[in-house]
Amino acid sequence: KGARFWPLSRESMPKQLLKIAGERTMIQATVDRIKSVAPPSSVIVITGASHEKEVRRQLSEIPAENIIVEPIGRNTAPCVALSAMIVKERDPDGVIAVLPADHVITKPDKLRATVDKILARLNASPDRLATIGVKPSYPETGYGYIKRGDAISESIYKVDKFLEKPDAETAKEYVDSGEYYWNSGMFFWRADTLLTLMLEYMPELMSALKPIEKHVGRAGFTEIFNEVYPSVPSESIDYGLMEKASADGKVIVAEADPGWSDVGSWRSLCDLETPDKNGNFGKGRFIAIDSKGVFAHNDKRLIAAVGVEDIIIVETDDAVLVCHKDKAQDARRVIELLKKKGYDDLL
Numbered sequence: 001k002g003a004r005f006w007p008l009s010r011e012s013m014p015k016q017l018l019k020i021a022g023e024r025t026m027i028q029a030t031v032d033r034i035k036s037v038a039p040p041s042s043v044i045v046i047t048g049a050s051h052e053k054e055v056r057r058q059l060s061e062i063p064a065e066n067i068i069v070e071p072i073g074r075n076t077a078p079c080v081a082l083s084a085m086i087v088k089e090r091d092p093d094g095v096i097a098v099l100p101a102d103h104v105i106t107k108p109d110k111l112r113a114t115v116d117k118i119l120a121r122l123n124a125s126p127d128r129l130a131t132i133g134v135k136p137s138y139p140e141t142g143y144g145y146i147k148r149g150d151a152i153s154e155s156i157y158k159v160d161k162f163l164e165k166p167d168a169e170t171a172k173e174y175v176d177s178g179e180y181y182w183n184s185g186m187f188f189w190r191a192d193t194l195l196t197l198m199l200e201y202m203p204e205l206m207s208a209l210k211p212i213e214k215h216v217g218r219a220g221f222t223e224i225f226n227e228v229y230p231s232v233p234s235e236s237i238d239y240g241l242m243e244k245a246s247a248d249g250k251v252i253v254a255e256a257d258p259g260w261s262d263v264g265s266w267r268s269l270c271d272l273e274t275p276d277k278n279g280n281f282g283k284g285r286f287i288a289i290d291s292k293g294v295f296a297h298n299d300k301r302l303i304a305a306v307g308v309e310d311i312i313i314v315e316t317d318d319a320v321l322v323c324h325k326d327k328a329q330d331a332r333r334v335i336e337l338l339k340k341k342g343y344d345d346l347l
Contacts, residue, residue, distance in 0.1 A: 003332035004265045007319035008297065011347050016101040017054050020263060021272055027101040028058055033108055034099065037115065044086060045101075046070060046079040071226045077235040080187075081198055081209055088191040089217040095122060096194065098187040098237075104272060106259030114155075114256040118188045121156055121252060129197065129245055130188040131159070133181025133253040134260045139171035142264055142329070144183035144238070146253050147174075155255040159246040162238060181253060184260055187237070201244045208232045266312045266321075267328035270295040280305070284315075293325065319346055 005015045016027045024032060031043055040061040046068045047055045056067055068086075070079065080098055087094040097115065105111050111132075118130045133146045144165055149158035162183060166174060174180035199206045211228050215221040245251050263269055273295070275281040280288040284298035288305045296303040298315040305313065312328060314321040323331060338346050 003335045004329060006331050006334055007316045007321050007346070008314060012050055013054065014051070014102075015263065017051065017058065020269060021104045025058055026103070026263075027055065029105075030099055030101045030103070031059060031062070033105060033111070034097065036112065038097070041066070044068065044083050046083060048073055068225075070229060072230045074229065074232050074234045076237040077198070077202060077205055077240045078209065078229070078232045080237045081195065081206065082212065084189075084191040084194045084198075085209070085213045085216045088195065092192065094191045095119065096187075096189055096191055100185050100262070102262065103184075103186075104259075104261045104263050106272070108258070110256060111258035111260075114254050114258065115188070117154075117156060118252075118254050121153065121254075122188060122190065125252075126190050127193055127250070128189075129193070129242065129251045131242070131251065131253050132184045132186045132256050132258075134184050135255055135257045136175045136180065136182050139168060139175045140182065141165060141168055141171050142268075143262070145171075145174050146181045146183050148179055148181065148253055148255075152252060157253050157255070158249060159242075159251040159253045161246055162243045181255065182260070183238075184256075185238075185262070187242075197245055197250065198241055202235065202240045205233050205235055205240065265328040266295065266297075266314065266323075266331065267325050270312065270325065270328075295325070 005020070009015045009018055017025055019025050022029060034043070041063055043062055044066050045055060045059060045062060048070050052067070052069045056064070059067070068082065083098070084096060087096055114132055118132070122128060122130060131146065133148065142165060145163040147160040147163060149160035151157050208228070209232060212225050215224045242251060261268055261272060263272070270281065273281045278288065278291065279293040280291060282296040282303065284296065285302040286296040286298065287302070288294050290307045291305040291309060293310040294305045294308060294313065296305065296313045299317070301315055303313050303315060305311070310325045312321070312323050312325055321331060321334070335347065
């Protein structure tokens with residue numbers, strides 16, 4: 001919902017729909033990234049009702065029927081299963097790449113090379129689920145991790161286990177060991193394999209989705225979908241499937257260094273930019289005097305920083321955020337306070 005990128009992002013315009021890094025919005029950049037392997041007719045976008053109009057505007061090249069609008073969010077497992085049902089109905093041998101629309105990839109060629117390796121491996125082992133593990137460059141506590149197991153081929157391993165976000169000491173141990181990757185949240189599998197394994201590990205969810213599956217590609221799909229989907233269990237694909245399937249040796253991970261970031265806060269965006277010799281960076285009109293490590297993001301008005309260090313300044317038409325870089329994750333607390341004060345127009 002864009003809480004950590006307030007005030008630029010709002011409930012009606014989360015970061016996926018914004019030009020956070022570059023001249024294309026994040027969702028447009030995600031579609032651009034896969035055009036070489038998936039034409040617009042093969043791209044399925046799942047979004048919420050409050051974002052439908054803007055998603056359709058930004059992705060006008062995607063066929064209207066390929067944009068699926070959830071009447072209510074039910075976490076990642078239901079929408080992943082739904083996408084697999086749609087793909088399988090169109091192509092029984094279809095392979096799916098699940099790509100979050102809020103990531104930054106600065107080395108797309110390396111990502112493509114890794115995807116090619118994964119697709120080749122899935123062709124040889126169609127009963128496996130695959131993910132990309134990003135080689136960590138520092139002990140990040142904001143990401144989940146993947147511990148690799150035995151090697152299968154060059155840069156591809158069995159997954160030993162998925163791990164939740166660690167504390168700082170544990171994250172350092174992970175990085176120092178060389179056996180752990182950041183969990184990118186990018187997944188690859190055959191549609192039929194995914195549905196078979198979800199039926200094995202998540203039978204309650206699949207049972208709830210059965211009425212929807214029966215109507216995929218048929219008249220009345222939208223009506224049944226909108227009627228049934230709100231009552232479907234809300235579960236994540238990581239917890240509901242990937243953690244359990246990896247324990248049974250059914251998940252592989254491909255090591256990659258594609259310049260990946262999930263851009264989870266203003267601080268992580270700061271880390272993607274190239275600052276001046278004093279560590280300052282401004283997007284928009286910005287000057288800094290006797291200041292170090294200042295990040296400024298503004299649309300119209302000039303931002304002038306004098307005698308300050310390590311702060312983030314974000315200006316929009318109706319709000320300004322000023323915070324220390326170390327507190328960037330706490331921008332979400334502003335949202336909580338706005339709700340308490342009844343400032344709904346700023347959410």
